[in-house]
Each structure stands twice: as structure tokens, then as C-alpha cells.
Amino acid sequence: MPKTNTTIYIILGLLDHEQLSGYDIKKKIDMMISHFWEVGYGQIYPTLKLLEAEGLVVKQSAESSKGPEKNLYAITPSGKAALREWLDIGETKEYTRYEILLKLFFGSELDTEENIKRIGLFRERHQQNVNIIEMFKHNLKPILSQDDDHLYYYLTVLFGEEVYKAYLSWADKAEAMLRDAAQRRQAEEQGEEEGPE
Incomplete structure (x- = not known):
């Protein structure tokens, strides 16, 4: 899996804390992470699909009090290992574009x-x-x-x-x-x- 797609590891890191829907992931990124790392809404669902195909997350349906069922994603042991591997890699560059x-x-x-x-x-x-x-x-x-x-x-x-x-x-x-x-x-x-x- 390419290590340049940082969105992969942001999603894995959030799922390592709790199970989330794609919408929940976007909300958490906007509220907590967007101050230092931008992630476009269009990146989230394709990345979740990739992570699921790679066996790094699993998707399951959950009832929603606000309407139809929603999909919740949970990190797998392989996902935890990929997250840990990425965390162990040194940073290559701090991006500063103003x-x-x-x-x-x-x-x-x-x-x-x-x-x-x-x-x-x-x-x-x-x-x-x-x-x-x-x-x-x-x-x-x-x-x-x-x-x-x-x-x-x-x-x-x-x-x-x-x-x-x-x-x-x-x-x-x-x-x-x-x-x-x-x-x-x-x-x-x-x-x-x-x-x-």
C-alpha cells in the first residue's frame, strides 16, 4: 500500500479510537485535524473502500436513530499494524505553503x-x-x-x-x-x- 496517501492513516488513526461512519470521519477531520492537515470530502469514501479491500478495516451496518441504517467502519488487526508502521516512519517534510x-x-x-x-x-x-x-x-x-x-x-x-x-x-x-x-x-x-x- 502506498505510504504517500496520508488520508489512509488519518482514517486508520480515527478508527483506532472508535468505530465511525464515513460522515463521522469527515466531521472529526473538520473539527480536529483540518487545522493542520486538509482532507477533501471526496477522498474519504474511496479511501474507505480501498482500506476495506486491503482488509485494514471492516464495514458493518448499524441502526441509526435519525433514519436509515448507516455503515460503521472498524479497524482490523492488519489496520492497526499498518497504522503503527506509518507512525514509526520519520517525517520527510513539513509542508508550508502560504x-x-x-x-x-x-x-x-x-x-x-x-x-x-x-x-x-x-x-x-x-x-x-x-x-x-x-x-x-x-x-x-x-x-x-x-x-x-x-x-x-x-x-x-x-x-x-x-x-x-x-x-x-x-x-x-x-x-x-x-x-x-x-x-x-x-x-x-x-x-x-x-x-x-
């Missing part, structure tokens, strides 16, 4: 205010992420000793807290620098217009 930095790199093509607006929107998005992370932290802190999983979840939350706070700090500094540069240019232009006395 569209905002790419666009700011060429930002001199735009008015300063447009760049400041872009940074402001970046700040707003990540302030929301800080708020979500704070909620996770608040919920996990009292139950850290109840389950090893909670401790490891908490470590990812701490990482997110540090990263998002760094984003906000950068946004403040970047905006201040752009405003300072704009004021200097404006002062220079006014000086040129007035000319020598």
Missing part, C-alpha cells in the same frame, strides 16, 4: 491599502482559529490524565496555539510596517510638491 506570502511577495504591484486589507483578513481568519484552539484547550485540560489520547491531542492544540498567535503577531507587524512606509512616501511626495523655499 498564498498570502506568495501574493505579498509581489505586493508592490498593488496599492498599500489593498495589501493591508489582505493582511487584515488573514488576521481575522486566524483570530477565529485562536478562539477555536482556546476552546479545545479549555475542554482537554481537565481530562488530560483520563486517557493518553487526550494528552497527544493536547500537544497538537498547543502547537496550533503557538502557530496562530505567531500569525497574529506577524500580521500586526506587517500592517504597521506597510502603514509606516505609506506615511513616509506621502511625506516625501508632499515635500516634493512644496519644493524648495
Whole structure:
């Protein structure tokens, strides 16, 4: 099985904790994992089908209080072994792709205010992420000793807290620098217009 399809191992890791439907898997990814790893909805069911064909998960029908039966997936011993094997492999690269930095790199093509607006929107998005992370932290802190999983979840939350706070700090500094540069240019232009006395 190819080790480059990280979605495989995300699903195995979630199923190692509990049985889930495809919909439940997507909800958990959106709520808990999407802050540091994106998984498209279209990847989940094909990956579940692959995992089932490989014998790494089993599918079973379960009654649903909200309507028709739903399929629940459970990890198999082979799935646990594949998950453990992947966890033992060292990370090859940390992916850092920031569209905002790419666009700011060429930002001199735009008015300063447009760049400041872009940074402001970046700040707003990540302030929301800080708020979500704070909620996770608040919920996990009292139950850290109840389950090893909670401790490891908490470590990812701490990482997110540090990263998002760094984003906000950068946004403040970047905006201040752009405003300072704009004021200097404006002062220079006014000086040129007035000319020598």
C-alpha cells in the first residue's frame, strides 16, 4: 500500500479510537485535524473502500436513530499494524505553503491599502482559529490524565496555539510596517510638491 496517501492513516488513526461512519470521519477531520492537515470530502469514501479491500478495516451496518441504517467502519488487526508502521516512519517534510506570502511577495504591484486589507483578513481568519484552539484547550485540560489520547491531542492544540498567535503577531507587524512606509512616501511626495523655499 502506498505510504504517500496520508488520508489512509488519518482514517486508520480515527478508527483506532472508535468505530465511525464515513460522515463521522469527515466531521472529526473538520473539527480536529483540518487545522493542520486538509482532507477533501471526496477522498474519504474511496479511501474507505480501498482500506476495506486491503482488509485494514471492516464495514458493518448499524441502526441509526435519525433514519436509515448507516455503515460503521472498524479497524482490523492488519489496520492497526499498518497504522503503527506509518507512525514509526520519520517525517520527510513539513509542508508550508502560504498564498498570502506568495501574493505579498509581489505586493508592490498593488496599492498599500489593498495589501493591508489582505493582511487584515488573514488576521481575522486566524483570530477565529485562536478562539477555536482556546476552546479545545479549555475542554482537554481537565481530562488530560483520563486517557493518553487526550494528552497527544493536547500537544497538537498547543502547537496550533503557538502557530496562530505567531500569525497574529506577524500580521500586526506587517500592517504597521506597510502603514509606516505609506506615511513616509506621502511625506516625501508632499515635500516634493512644496519644493524648495
